[in-house]
Amino acid sequence: MPRRRPGALRATQRTSGHVRQWARxxxxxxxxxxxxxxAIRLVEYRGYFGGHRHDGEPYDHDPFHEHVRPGRTGPFLKDYRAFLRRPGRRLRLEASICPSCPGCQYMDLALVRDALETITRLLPPPxxxxxxxxxxxxxxxxxxxxLPDSHPRSSxxxxxxxxxxxRIYQN
Incomplete structure (x- = not known):
């Protein structure tokens, strides 16, 4: 009966146990x-506590950690889907009433999409x-x-x- 190498056994145990624990x-x-x-949960917790590394050096893509917080990715995806489920043929973005407020800034869907992009860039390849x-x-x-905006915003x-x-905003 063929045997699997001990290193191959440890590798499958390590990854599957780790994934199952986080998902559970x-x-x-x-x-x-x-x-x-x-992987998303791991990125959220590492980002919140400043644990990202790039080429062996500490890497802080977001010095204020405004987008990467534990448990935020799910609500961001739900907000994105809710916006796309709105009735009507054409949709317009809504600017946040208070863009400096940590809770209110995500009323602007463009910032939600920024957050999703930040999290996506930090994920491992698969x-x-x-x-x-x-x-x-x-x-x-x-x-x-x-619709695209003919006078686009810049930073x-x-x-x-x-x-x-x-894209065109309502206000």
Whole structure:
């Protein structure tokens, strides 16, 4: 009877146990696999506590940690889907009433999409691919139901913002 190498056995035990534990603790996120959900939870907790590393050096992509917080990815995806389920043929974005408030700033769907992009970029390659496929489907619907703005916004530094910021707003 053929035997599996001890290293191969340990590798499968390590990854499957780790994924199952994270997925069991948090439940799965909106149409994502248990492995991707576990990777997202890990990124959220590492981002919140400043644990990201890039080329062996501490890496802080978001010095204020405004988007990466434990438990936020699921609500961000729900908000994105809720916006796309609104009635009507054409949708318009709504600017936040109080953009500096941590809770109110996410009334602006462009900031929700920023948060999802930040989290996606921090994921490991397999989870990033799955998350990217989900976002691509939602983005196609978003592009179809919103109109481009002829006078796009730019950041305070004059940089061009991503395409989801360059859509027509209500106000």
């Amino acid at each position: 603790d948090s439940g799965t996120i909106d149409r994502l696999s248990a492995a991707t959900t576990a 989870a990033r691919g799955e998350m990217r496929r989900l976002l691509n489907r939602l983005d196609q619907e978003f592009r179809r139901r919103t 305070w530094a004059g940089e061009t913002l991503p395409w989801w910021h360059r």
